[in-house]
Amino acid sequence: MTDERPGTTSPPAAGHAPVLPAIPAETTLLAARIRELVEAGVHTDVAAEDLRAAAEHVTAATELLRERTREEPLLLSYLDGNQVSVHNPVEGPGNPLAPPMVGLEIDESGATSSTALLGAAYEGPPGRVHGGWVASLLDHAVGRAVAVAGHPAMTVSLTVDYRRGTPHGVPLTINARFTGKEGRKVFATGEIVADGETTAEASAILVTY
Numbered sequence: 001m002t003d004e005r006p007g008t009t010s011p012p013a014a015g016h017a018p019v020l021p022a023i024p025a026e027t028t029l030l031a032a033r034i035r036e037l038v039e040a041g042v043h044t045d046v047a048a049e050d051l052r053a054a055a056e057h058v059t060a061a062t063e064l065l066r067e068r069t070r071e072e073p074l075l076l077s078y079l080d081g082n083q084v085s086v087h088n089p090v091e092g093p094g095n096p097l098a099p100p101m102v103g104l105e106i107d108e109s110g111a112t113s114s115t116a117l118l119g120a121a122y123e124g125p126p127g128r129v130h131g132g133w134v135a136s137l138l139d140h141a142v143g144r145a146v147a148v149a150g151h152p153a154m155t156v157s158l159t160v161d162y163r164r165g166t167p168h169g170v171p172l173t174i175n176a177r178f179t180g181k182e183g184r185k186v187f188a189t190g191e192i193v194a195d196g197e198t199t200a201e202a203s204a205i206l207v208t209y
């Protein structure tokens with residue numbers, strides 16, 4: 001599959017995953033409602049019988065969704081002119097696991113910037129986003145940045161320096177940039193900024209496929 005639009009890249013073979021021209025609004029809606037459910041679930045303090053009643057509602061919803069299934073997630077589509085996976089766990093608007101990372105911007109140097117708002121469900125240390133999720137955001141951002149630079153590649157090494165706590169409930173800016181290429185190895189750096197302060201920095205080596 002090829003794509004001629006600027007800022008887009010051809011993905012690796014994606015099995016038989018359906019490729020959509022646009023993300024169905026209802027797919028995004030459902031994911032958004034499930035995110036709210038998860039957030040409500042970690043904050044709720046209702047009585048046990050209400051937890052049981054809520055669990056029954058969730059079971060009913062799960063059964064409804066299982067009435068018709070596909071074998072593969074919706075891997076690839078386009079958002080704001082850039083290739084995305086509908087069900088990617090970081091930026092996929094159709095995946096409730098994804099915060100999601102949104103609003104990709106590409107400046108004149110090719111550097112990328114996106115935003116994400118992670119709720120309490122992503123908490124690791126008290127009041128802070130779990131370090132694994134911090135790394136996930138950065139891993140995805142460097143992958144996106146090298147793809148935007150025309151070198152789609154997979155991460156083989158990701159070094160994250162956690163400078164200070166990354167807060168949840170606060171909009172995060174995730175920046176990344178392609179910094180060079182040596183044979184199949186592609187280099188990139190990135191950082192997360194919250195309230196104007198850098199909370200984590202990453203440097204990555206990726207390998208083209």
Ligand SMILES: CCCCCCCCCCCCCCCC(=O)SCCNC(=O)CCNC(=O)[C@H](O)C(C)(C)COP(=O)(O)OP(=O)(O)OC[C@H]1O[C@@H](n2cnc3c(N)ncnc32)[C@H](O)[C@@H]1OP(=O)(O)O
Nearest residue numbers: 011139140143144147152154155156157183184185205207
């Ligand atoms: C996922 C993409 C979707 C794209 C869609 C469209 C774009 C949309 C963007 C969205 C952005 C998504 C961002 C997701 C970001 C992930 O999550 S990527 C997934 C996590 N990473 C992986 O699963 C990769 C796992 N690793 C592998 O499968 C294999 O290492 C690879 C990548 C296939 C490479 O294996 P290989 O072809 O055998 O290559 P190999 O000879 O071992 O290494 C090649 C070179 O790299 C070097 N190298 C290998 N490992 C290391 C290392 N750890 N440290 C230093 N150097 C190393 C080698 O020394 C070698 O160097 P040279 O000898 O050429 O100088």
